[in-house]
Amino acid sequence: MNPPPRHIPSADLLVRKLQRFGPLSESERNQIRSLPSRVQEFGRGQVIIDQGEVTDESSLVLSGITFRYKLLPEGARQIVATQVPGDFVDLHSFVLKPLDHAIAAASHVYIAKVPHAAIQSMLDQQPRLARYLMWDMALDAASSREWLAALGKRTAYQQIAHLFCELYFRLDWAGYVKNASYEMPFTQAELADACGLSTVHVNRSLQSLRRDRLIMLENHALFIPDIGALIRAALFDPTYLHLQREDAVVS
Amino acid sequence: MNPPPRHIPSADLLVRKLQRFGPLSESERNQIRSLPSRVQEFGRGQVIIDQGEVTDESSLVLSGITFRYKLLPEGARQIVATQVPGDFVDLHSFVLKPLDHAIAAASHVYIAKVPHAAIQSMLDQQPRLARYLMWDMALDAASSREWLAALGKRTAYQQIAHLFCELYFRLDWAGYVKNASYEMPFTQAELADACGLSTVHVNRSLQSLRRDRLIMLENHALFIPDIGALIRAALFDPTYLHLQREDAVVS
């Protein structure tokens, strides 16, 4: 994941994403582009927002990968979502406080913090954009549901494959997949916390995936020789990611 | 769960719930109350909406309990959320189609179907209400995250206890808990599909919960002699349900 946040103007990332939901007028695009934000940088492993925090801004990922996680009373950590460039990590904090989870950087990341007041005044100017934000929140929720099905009904092997498929499609859409490869920043301990497994079992499942020639993974570089095969192994269906324009789906 | 949808005027349920987020003006309340809807009745086990359906209305539970579930390719079913009176089962279908899950009735239910066009025109009239709907969607998402932590990090015993705690608080708020008891409509097979377990293991875990005197359950009547004890056993924290007024939480 390349560090410089220059090559993709931050707000354009968001415009491009929201256009998946439907066409935006020129003034709506401008409204989004003119959202004020301050850019922050975090190193891998750093906590971006803490559980229980009450914040008055939402964070947008400009580059790198972040993840949401919950800490249980006895110290266990469950990762509940990942974010790639263009994703809000906590759009819901606009309406729901305090935050019921924390956010951390899985790789070196640049984050744009957008004040809630700015989001509110954007909606005051362009009420129609509320539907776009709702759509973004709904996407997020759809992903949670898919993860629930993964945790509840898939084997360790399938779950890890599923996570790799999801990241593949989302990163590909954001332009971060090259030659069927992408940088998969998670450690085995993080994969374990995302899939509800132990690190030992993740390690063994990864070896099975390698043995079956579904993945090649070293130094966080993940190569997927046959994405179709991985999809089948994971029981993956990319529909829930809604990567096509909604218009296109309906027509 | 009492059948008659009379005693609680349908829209008032929604007004009361949305007021948890913040105060509503008289005109906003009226706007919500005047939402058109057609009431439908479903028997227990009936499918209310099918996976993959494209619908132009969202369904609000008037009485009874419903649940969302996903069907995996090989036929497995994962229940991903439950709804009690006052909850939308698919508010997100307002912006996200097709539906990535199905909805079924866990008990005999009355449902109000509200056209998306009516929701849209309500938002056109009262743009401020968009934040209320976002809040409702955010609540739903918070619940999904909590379930993810349950599936990933809790034992079977804790998970079932957690589900019972969640239903306890939500039903209590809606006025359906009497004498520390409520009607828990799920069969053991449904509990299994909600917790990612086998029916046999659910059965044994229920017996453990009974043996530990945390619950009494027969004929779908669940009595919780000591909710504090159940909460501790479940590692339950009701914060994510946001049952207090948001104002109150902040102050």
Place this chain on the structure above:
DNA sequence: CGTCATATTGACTTTAGTCAATAGAAGTGG
């Protein structure tokens, strides 16, 4: 060169799943 995080391996334990049988309960049609 030593330290710390991450990855790997082996041996063993635990949790939960599977299969199969039985027992209740509830609903249905005659």
Place this chain on the structure above:
DNA sequence: CCACTTCTATTGACTAAAGTCAATATGACG
């Protein structure tokens, strides 16, 4: 009202998936 089917709940015996503990690599880094 009863025989019959069909869910639902329960139990036992066995299996399999995943966790735990512990040791050992491996590798990045200061």
